[in-house]
Amino acid sequence: MSKVPRVAFFPDSYEEVDGVAMTSKRLVGYAKKNGNPLLVIHAGKKTEFIEDGSISHLSLKRSPVAFPMDATLEYDPFFQRHTNRVIKALMKFKPDVFHITGLNDVSIMGSYLAWKLDLPMVGSWHTNLHEFAGRRLDKTFRFLPESISAKFIGFAERKILDGALLYYKMPKLLLAPNEELINILKKGTKRDARLMIRGVDTEIFSPQKRTVSDGKIRFGFVGRLRAEKNVRLLADLEKAILDAGKTNFEFLIVGDGNERDWLERKMKKAVFTGFIEGEKLAETYANMDIFIFPSETDAFGNVVQEANASGAPAIVANSGGPKFIVEHGKTGFVCDTVDQYAKYSLELMDNREKLLRMKEASREFALSRSWDSVFESVYQAYADCVKLRKEDRKKSSPI
Known part of the structure; x- marks a missing residue:
C-alpha cells in the first residue's frame, strides 16, 4: 500500500457489549496507533463530534422510538434523520472507502451514503442473523409439533439469509470470519470475499491471573x-x-439475558456473575479450566479465543464459527450432541495430565493470534477495494 486509505467506518455496534463492538474498537485503536485517518460514525448516548488524533468520532443519538434488537443493541427506524449531519462530516473528511458491518440502522445509512456519494465500500460479516432468528423462532414456536415448526423455521432462515446476501451485494469487497461464510458470500453475491479472523489480547487474558487452586x-x-x-x-x-457421580466442579457463567432465570432454576452448581469486564473478567476466565461454548449461530466466537488465551481449552458446537478456532483433541473438542459435551468434559476431569497439555496448547495457539496482523489485512482490503473501483471506472469510461 503506497497510500493509506481514508476510511469512513459505520459499525452496527460500538458502545454496546458484544463481539462486533469489541472488534470495532480494536480496529479504531489500530488506526489511532498507526496514525491512519478514520471517521467512525456510530450510535451513542448523545449526538456529538470528537476528534482524537487521526480518529474522528461522530456519535449519533437514537430516537425515543428505537426498539431493542438484543440485550444492548437497538434499531432506530428514524436514524436517517441524521443524514445531513453525516454528509457534512463526510464532505469534511473526504473518505476513499466506506466500511459497513451489518444490517442495522448505522450500516444501512453507510450503505446508502456510499451509493449516493459513489464511493467504494467494504462489507464485513459479523453476525449470522438467519441463524439467530431461527433460534428465537424455535423458542417462540415450541408449542407446535416439531415437524411443523422445523419447516417454518427453515423457511424463515432461508429468506433472511437471501435478504442478507442481497444486501451484501452492495459492497465491492467482503470480509468474513471463516471459510464456510466466505463460500456462502462468494456464491450468494458473486463478490470477492476474504478471511477476517479475530485477534486476542494475550496480556489482558492470561493464565497468570488465576486466583484459585483448590483442585475443583x-x-x-x-x-x-x-x-x-x-x-x-x-x-x-x-x-x-452429576449423573456420572462427579461433584467437585462448578460452572462460572458470565453474562446476562432472558435465559438467566431458567438457568438459575435448573442448575445446582453454577455461579452467575452477570456482565463483568476488565480485570474481573480476565480473572474469571483464568479461573476456568474448561470453556463450554454451545452456540451454533456465532460467526466467529471471540470468547473462545479469550478463554484459550487464559489457558482454558474449549468444547464447542460443530456448527458456526467456533469450530474453526478449535483444533479437535489439542486445544479443545468439537461436538454434535450433549452426550459428546459430557464425554469430553468427563475425559478432561478424569485425566488431569491431558487437561494440562490442552491448557498449554490453547495458550500457545492464542499467542499466534495478533490483532495487528488481522487489521493489516483489513487495510489491504480497503486499498484493494479503492483500486477495484478505479479499474471499473476506467473500463466504463469512453475511449
Whole structure:
C-alpha cells in the first residue's frame, strides 16, 4: 500500500457489549496507533463530534422510538434523520472507502451514503442473523409439533439469509470470519470475499491471573444468556456430569439475558456473575479450566479465543464459527450432541495430565493470534477495494 486509505467506518455496534463492538474498537485503536485517518460514525448516548488524533468520532443519538434488537443493541427506524449531519462530516473528511458491518440502522445509512456519494465500500460479516432468528423462532414456536415448526423455521432462515446476501451485494469487497461464510458470500453475491479472523489480547487474558487452586474443576461460559447461544445445553451438561457421580466442579457463567432465570432454576452448581469486564473478567476466565461454548449461530466466537488465551481449552458446537478456532483433541473438542459435551468434559476431569497439555496448547495457539496482523489485512482490503473501483471506472469510461 503506497497510500493509506481514508476510511469512513459505520459499525452496527460500538458502545454496546458484544463481539462486533469489541472488534470495532480494536480496529479504531489500530488506526489511532498507526496514525491512519478514520471517521467512525456510530450510535451513542448523545449526538456529538470528537476528534482524537487521526480518529474522528461522530456519535449519533437514537430516537425515543428505537426498539431493542438484543440485550444492548437497538434499531432506530428514524436514524436517517441524521443524514445531513453525516454528509457534512463526510464532505469534511473526504473518505476513499466506506466500511459497513451489518444490517442495522448505522450500516444501512453507510450503505446508502456510499451509493449516493459513489464511493467504494467494504462489507464485513459479523453476525449470522438467519441463524439467530431461527433460534428465537424455535423458542417462540415450541408449542407446535416439531415437524411443523422445523419447516417454518427453515423457511424463515432461508429468506433472511437471501435478504442478507442481497444486501451484501452492495459492497465491492467482503470480509468474513471463516471459510464456510466466505463460500456462502462468494456464491450468494458473486463478490470477492476474504478471511477476517479475530485477534486476542494475550496480556489482558492470561493464565497468570488465576486466583484459585483448590483442585475443583471449573467449567466456564461467557456471552449473552439468550436462546441463540444455545445456553440451555449448560444445564443438560451439568446434569450429565452429576449423573456420572462427579461433584467437585462448578460452572462460572458470565453474562446476562432472558435465559438467566431458567438457568438459575435448573442448575445446582453454577455461579452467575452477570456482565463483568476488565480485570474481573480476565480473572474469571483464568479461573476456568474448561470453556463450554454451545452456540451454533456465532460467526466467529471471540470468547473462545479469550478463554484459550487464559489457558482454558474449549468444547464447542460443530456448527458456526467456533469450530474453526478449535483444533479437535489439542486445544479443545468439537461436538454434535450433549452426550459428546459430557464425554469430553468427563475425559478432561478424569485425566488431569491431558487437561494440562490442552491448557498449554490453547495458550500457545492464542499467542499466534495478533490483532495487528488481522487489521493489516483489513487495510489491504480497503486499498484493494479503492483500486477495484478505479479499474471499473476506467473500463466504463469512453475511449
